[in-house]
Structures are given as structure tokens and as C-alpha cells.
Amino acid sequence: MKNKLGKQTFRFYRMPRIVGSYSIVGEKEGKGPMAKWFDMILEDDTYGEKTWEKSESKMLKQAILQALQKSGREKENIDAVLSGDLINQIMSSSFMARDLSIPFLGLYGACSTMTESLVLGSIMIDGDYAANVIAGASSHYCTAERQFRMPLEHGNQRPPSAQWTATAAGAMVLSSSDKGDSAVAHGKKMPQGKEMKELYITHATVGKIIDTGIKDANQMGAAMAPAAVDTIIRHLSDTGRSPDFYDLIITGDLGFIGKDIAVDLLSGAGVEIEGILKDCGTMMYDKKQDVHSGGSGCGCSASIFCGHVYREMRLGNIKNALLISTGALLSTISAQQGESIPGIAHAVAVTTEGVN
Amino acid sequence: MKNKLGKQTFRFYRMPRIVGSYSIVGEKEGKGPMAKWFDMILEDDTYGEKTWEKSESKMLKQAILQALQKSGREKENIDAVLSGDLINQIMSSSFMARDLSIPFLGLYGACSTMTESLVLGSIMIDGDYAANVIAGASSHYCTAERQFRMPLEHGNQRPPSAQWTATAAGAMVLSSSDKGDSAVAHGKKMPQGKEMKELYITHATVGKIIDTGIKDANQMGAAMAPAAVDTIIRHLSDTGRSPDFYDLIITGDLGFIGKDIAVDLLSGAGVEIEGILKDCGTMMYDKKQDVHSGGSGCGCSASIFCGHVYREMRLGNIKNALLISTGALLSTISAQQGESIPGIAHAVAVTTEGVN
Numbered sequence: 144m145k146n147k148l149g150k151q152t153f154r155f156y157r158m159p160r161i162v163g164s165y166s167i168v169g170e171k172e173g174k175g176p177m178a179k180w181f182d183m184i185l186e187d188d189t190y191g192e193k194t195w196e197k198s199e200s201k202m203l204k205q206a207i208l209q210a211l212q213k214s215g216r217e218k219e220n221i222d223a224v225l226s227g228d229l230i231n232q233i234m235s236s237s238f239m240a241r242d243l244s245i246p247f248l249g250l251y252g253a254c255s256t257m258t259e260s261l262v263l264g265s266i267m268i269d270g271d272y273a274a275n276v277i278a279g280a281s282s283h284y285c286t287a288e289r290q291f292r293m294p295l296e297h298g299n300q301r302p303p304s305a306q307w308t309a310t311a312a313g314a315m316v317l318s319s320s321d322k323g324d325s326a327v328a329h330g331k332k333m334p335q336g337k338e339m340k341e342l343y344i345t346h347a348t349v350g351k352i353i354d355t356g357i358k359d360a361n362q363m364g365a366a367m368a369p370a371a372v373d374t375i376i377r378h379l380s381d382t383g384r385s386p387d388f389y390d391l392i393i394t395g396d397l398g399f400i401g402k403d404i405a406v407d408l409l410s411g412a413g414v415e416i417e418g419i420l421k422d423c424g425t426m427m428y429d430k431k432q433d434v435h436s437g438g439s440g441c442g443c444s445a446s447i448f449c450g451h452v453y454r455e456m457r458l459g460n461i462k463n464a465l466l467i468s469t470g471a472l473l474s475t476i477s478a479q480q481g482e483s484i485p486g487i488a489h490a491v492a493v494t495t496e497g498v499n
Numbered sequence: 500m501k502n503k504l505g506k507q508t509f510r511f512y513r514m515p516r517i518v519g520s521y522s523i524v525g526e527k528e529g530k531g532p533m534a535k536w537f538d539m540i541l542e543d544d545t546y547g548e549k550t551w552e553k554s555e556s557k558m559l560k561q562a563i564l565q566a567l568q569k570s571g572r573e574k575e576n577i578d579a580v581l582s583g584d585l586i587n588q589i590m591s592s593s594f595m596a597r598d599l600s601i602p603f604l605g606l607y608g609a610c611s612t613m614t615e616s617l618v619l620g621s622i623m624i625d626g627d628y629a630a631n632v633i634a635g636a637s638s639h640y641c642t643a644e645r646q647f648r649m650p651l652e653h654g655n656q657r658p659p660s661a662q663w664t665a666t667a668a669g670a671m672v673l674s675s676s677d678k679g680d681s682a683v684a685h686g687k688k689m690p691q692g693k694e695m696k697e698l699y700i701t702h703a704t705v706g707k708i709i710d711t712g713i714k715d716a717n718q719m720g721a722a723m724a725p726a727a728v729d730t731i732i733r734h735l736s737d738t739g740r741s742p743d744f745y746d747l748i749i750t751g752d753l754g755f756i757g758k759d760i761a762v763d764l765l766s767g768a769g770v771e772i773e774g775i776l777k778d779c780g781t782m783m784y785d786k787k788q789d790v791h792s793g794g795s796g797c798g799c800s801a802s803i804f805c806g807h808v809y810r811e812m813r814l815g816n817i818k819n820a821l822l823i824s825t826g827a828l829l830s831t832i833s834a835q836q837g838e839s840i841p842g843i844a845h846a847v848a849v850t851t852e853g854v855n
Contacts, residue, residue, distance in 0.1 A: 144628065144630055231830045234828075237833075238833070238841065240708045246706060249607040249843075250604075259604060270627075271503070272500065272626065319500075474587045476646075
């Protein structure tokens with residue numbers, strides 16, 4: 144196959160361009176170390192809505208519409224929206240897409256959804272099935288807690304290994320053409336007048352499900368780390384790249400515990416990656432913010448990539464990045480039935496070099 | 500774009516071939532008028548498992564592994580599995596894929612999932628990103644009832660407009676190459692020695708979400724019919740085809756009420772389709788089986804296409820078919836919050852003619 148490299152990796156010769164990006168986060172995330180990179184920080188996590196689910200859906204819609212605006216495209220130019228979230232029947236995405244009147248493909252990859260949508264969106268652009276698509280993902284602390292764990296009103300204790308689902312959404316417009324997001328469109332967040340780098344997606348690696356038998360929903364980093372490691376090793380093997388090809392290899396939401404496990408597992412497999420590997424879950428909050436093992440949720444890697452990484456790449460500070468969003472495919476029913484937590488991770492390689 | 504036709508339709512010049520197909524249904528479905536076409540009928544809907552969710556997951560796994568076997572391919576030849584179901588966090592698919600060790604892309608399109616997986620799988624094959632993919636979907640009456648409505652033990656009444664979620668799964672192997680399923684591989688279900696037609700996917704139309712404000716979860720056919728109509732009209736417009744190009748236009752699970760609404764709406768739009776349009780929900784059960792407005796669920800259109808339609812096409816009795824699986828994107832939370840039911844429908848055109 145012309146566009147397949149090795150066993151699990153796609154190669155995008157036409158290099159879909161990221162022509163618009165938008166990130167939006169909640170109050171707590173807006174007080175963390177990543178704050179300066181986000182496009183929008185909510186003053187109130189309800190976002191003016193009566194239910195948390197509607198708040199989350201509105202965040203995702205805002206991210207998608209603003210990414211669209213920044214791309215200089217119109218709704219009519221968008222061939223498809225691909226998105227997902229953690230809520231049963233991806234309610235945030237379905238209700239977001241209801242008002243858009245754009246062909247919609249709903250995805251469920253738990254917290255791996257941002258890269259799942261980028262993988263499939265890139266294929267659509269690279270294969271000449273679409274001129275422009277939007278890829279997005281969202282999560283909300285309050286919708287996730289009441290669905291997966293306990294209603295917030297319980298005020299229940301969280302163990303040290305627990306992670307904090309980020310109230311966050313991110314969206315990117317992928318395009319086959321070069322016209323899009325200018326530095327000016329970034330507004331106050333970017334220096335004006337400076338020439339910005341362009342972002343291209345060159346490769347994607349689709350992950351397998353890896354389940355090592357962990358059953359504790361407060362140990363999600365440990366449940367997902369082996370999947371992240373498997374996808375990273377497979378990506379490097381398929382592309383023939385060494386880790387230091389990348390300025391940044393960034394996992395989705397392994398958190399402090401999961402990231403340490405991933406580094407150990409990679410080291411055991413002969414892949415030394417410690418200085419290059421970062422994890423969005425460890426970056427989202429300050430340790431003082433009492434989030435235990437770090438951030439999680441689809442929105443965690445979505446907003447950090449669409450905020451921090453996207454801008455650092457545009458500024459020329461990161462040339463080659465590999466994003467590996469990581470998902471824990473558990474549900475309340477599977478947990479109640481004594482099932483372990485299957486993990487999955489998909490990787491997307493982004494470059495500003497403009498050559499493949 | 501080379502591979503886009505009109506506003507919402509993809510054209511597959513390389514024509515991904517369906518090289519393996521398998522359908523499996525529950526006891527009740529095995530007593531309906533479609534019974535003779537299914538590959539496997541369960542004697543017991545538990546399928547030997549302790550929970551309904553595990554039963555459903557096992558059905559989907561069986562469909563996928565058997566479709567794979569019929570295709571003459573090995574697990575190692577499969578580039579990706581794309582599947583989904585109705586259960587929270589697509590638990591049936593996630594746990595099915597856990598044991599496969601094949602790259603996995605989870606989808607959520609409610610009962611439109613069979614065509615969503617075919618659309619994305621066809622793009623991967625046609626665009627030369629994959630040599631072989633498996634597309635599948637499942638549903639189970641007992642998992643769906645207790646999740647979306649009432650535990651079965653309640654024995655609650657169902658209104659005449661309610662539909663019966665089919666206990667069923669279907670899977671197809673899509674391939675870029677011509678080698679695959681032979682007549683012999685169909686076993687007793689197909690005449691031996693007769694030359695069988697080959698099935699090719701030529702077009703796919705991705706649907707928009709259409710929400711006409713229906714809030715009653717027992718009126719799903721009415722909620723989905725406008726989305727089906729929108730996608731059918733868009734498909735015909737994009738391809739320049741008239742309805743009679745197709746020997747069969749078959750919707751997923753509109754049921755008796757939804758199908759009547761769809762025919763009316765299409766007629767109002769100048770599209771006369773009554774003799775050509777069928778609906779899997781109206782075909783799955785005999786009226787005597789007391790299922791009110793007919794069948795529903797991801798597995799309804801999946802199993803009827805993989806059983807009845809696939810075989811009728813292989814036998815040469817149907818040359819051109821358009822499958823439009825239809826999804827109602829509701830959840831228990833959205834219903835409790837007073838939200839209406841967004842509908843969606845994706846269409847896939849299949850031919851035995853071997854020309855595009």
C-alpha cells in the first residue's frame with residue numbers, strides 16, 4: 144500500500160495542514176501552568192448552561208466554530224466534523240453537531256479521541272475525499288465525575304492515584320490547501336508581524352487495545368501506559384525514526400504515575416525517551432492545585448495540543464512533535480461486572496518542516 | 500477533490516470489495532422472516548455468558564472472526580477494525596477488540612454505525628491506507644433495554660410506536676484485492692457450484708444531524724426518518740442517480756411508522772421510492788412476534804445486510820443496493836434533561852456490476 148508504512152502507520156504524502164486551532168478550558172485549568180496558551184478560559188464552568196452536559200457541548204461547539212473562524216473558512220467549506228467525548232452516547236458531540244449542519248462522524252476512543260479524529264480526518268484530506276475537515280474532542284470534570292464515579296455533591300475522597308478530568312475542549316481544522324490561519328488571527332496570544340510556521344500532519348499510527356488487567360478506575364494512568372508504550376514503539380519501528388527525531392513526544396493523560404510507568408517500560412524495551420517525553424496530564428495543573436496524579440479526559444490532550452503545542456510549533460520552538468492521546472476504555476457497567484480496563488493510544492506526527 | 504462527488508458523497512474509484520460477511524442473531528430474530536439468511540442463530544441469547552453485555556460482545560467478536568475466516572485472510576492481514584454499538588462507552592466493541600490485537604477505531608453513530616464503519620473503512624481501502632479492514636456493529640435487546648429504558652425485570656408496557664432492539668451483529672471484511680469469499684465458504688446457506696457475484700462499494704454519503712424536535716424515546720422511527728430522507732435526497736443529488744438506479748434502497752431501522760414517514764417526506768420532495776424502499780426494522784420480525792413498530796439497533800441493519808442483502812447480491816438477485824443505516828443519537832441523560840432526539844443517517848452504495 145502506497146500510504147501505509149510498516150504495520151500500523153499511515154504516511155500522508157499530501158501532508159494535511161492544520162489551518163485553524165482553538166482551545167477552551169475551565170476555571171481550574173485556567174489557573175494552571177498552561178493558562179497563557181489557551182484561547183479562552185471560562186470564568187464559570189457552567190458556561191451559562193443549566194446542566195454540565197450542555198456546558199461541555201457548548202465548549203466543544205465554541206472550539207469548533209472558533210477554529211473554523213480562525214481558518215478563514217466557512218461552514219459550507221467543511222466536508223465533515225469528526226469528534227467525540229466521554230459522555231454516554233457521546234452526547235456532547237452529538238448535540239454540538241446538531242446545530243452545525245455539517246456531515247458528522249461520531250467517534251468513541253475515550254481520551255484517545257483527539258488523535259482518533261486527527262487520524263481519520265487526515266486520511267480524508269490526504270486521500271482527497273475532503274478539502275477541509277474539523278477534528279475535535281471535549282471533556283468536563285463535572286460530567287465525567289457524575290457519570291464514571293460519584294456525583295460531586297457526595298464530596299467523596301479521591302485516592303492519590305486518581306486523575307482530574309480536565310474541563311476542556313480543542314478543535315483543529317485540517318485542510319488540503321495552504322490558505323488559513325494567519326498570525327494575526329491568533330489575536331493577543333501570538334506576536335504580531337512575526338512570520339509563523341505552518342503545521343503539517345505527516346504520519347499517524349493506529350493503536351491496538353492493550354489490557355494488562357488493571358481494574359481500579361483510580362489507576363487509569365497505569366491502565367493506559369502500556370498502550371501508549373506499544374503505540375510509541377510501533378510508530379518508531381514503522382517510521383524508522385529514533386525518539387530524538389522529535390523535539391517533543393507528548394502523551395495524552397497518563398498523569399504522573401502513568402508517565403513514570405511509560406518511561407520505565409520504554410526504557411526496558413531499549414527506547415530512552417525521558418527528556419523528550421511529556422504528558423499533557425502532568426502539564427495541565429500545578430501540583431498545588433490538588434489534582435493528585437494529574438489531568439485526564441479527552442479535552443486534556445486536545446486543549447494542550449491546540450493551545451500550547453500548536454503555538455510553540457507556529458513560533459518555531461518545536462519543529463517535530465508526536466501526539467499520542469491515550470484512552471481508558473472503561474465504563475461503569477464494565478467496572479461493575481468486574482472487568483479490567485482496556486487501554487488504547489493513537490499517534491499523530493506533526494511537523495513545521497514542510498517536507499515529508 | 501478527485502474522490503468527492505457533490506456535497507456529501509465520496510466516490511470510490513478503486514471499489515473496495517466485500518470479501519467476507521457474517522451475521523449472527525438471537526432466538527427471536529431467528530424465528531422471523533429473515534432467519535434463513537443469517538449465518539448463525541443463537542439458541543440462547545445469553546450465548547453462555549453471565550451478563551448481557553458480555554453476550555453482545557461475544558456476538559460481535561464471533562461475527563468479526565467468522566467474517567475474517569470466510570474472507571480467507573488472517574488476523575495479521577487486517578489493518579484495522581472499525582466498530583461500534585449502543586452500550587455506554589461502546590463496551591461491546593471495546594471488549595471485543597481487546598482480544599483481537601488488531602488496530603482498533605471505535606465509532607459511535609447509534610444505529611447508523613454499520614454504515615459509518617463501512618464509510619470510513621472504504622475510505623481507508625480506496626485511499627490505499629489499508630489492504631483489508633473489518634467493519635462491524637452489534638446490539639442486544641437486553642443490554643439496550645436496561646440501559647435506555649427499563650430493566651427487563653420491570654415487565655413494563657411498551658407503546659405501539661416502540662421498536663424492538665434486535666439481538667444481532669454483523670461484520671464485513673473490506674479489501675483492496677479480489678481474493679476472498681468463495682461460494683463454498685458460505686456453507687449450507689448458498690447453492691454450491693454456482694458462480695457467485697462479487698460485491699463492490701462504489702459510493703458513500705455522510706449524513707448531517709437532523710433534529711425535528713421529537714422527544715419521545717418510543718418514537719425513534721419518527722425521529723430518524725427526516726435524517727434518512729435528507730441523506731437519500733443528498734445521495735441521489737450528488738450522484739445524479741434516480742431512485743430506480745437501485746434495485747433496493749434499504750434503511751436501517753425506521754420501523755413501520757418511520758418508514759411511512761420517510762416515504763411521505765420523499766414523495767413530498769418529488770422522490771417516488773415506495774416500491775424500491777425497504778427498511779430492515781420492518782423486515783426483521785413477523786408482525787405476530789409482537790414487536791410493535793418493528794426492529795431497531797445497530798445489529799438490525801448490520802445483520803440483515805450481512806445476511807439477506809449480501810447473499811441476494813451474491814446470487815445475482817440484487818445488482819445495486821443502497822444501505823442507509825439510521826441512528827437516533829439520544830441518551831438517557833439527554834432525555835432526562837428534556838432534549839429532543841437528533842437523528843443521523845449515512846449511506847453506502849454497493850454493486851455487483853464491477854464497474855463504477
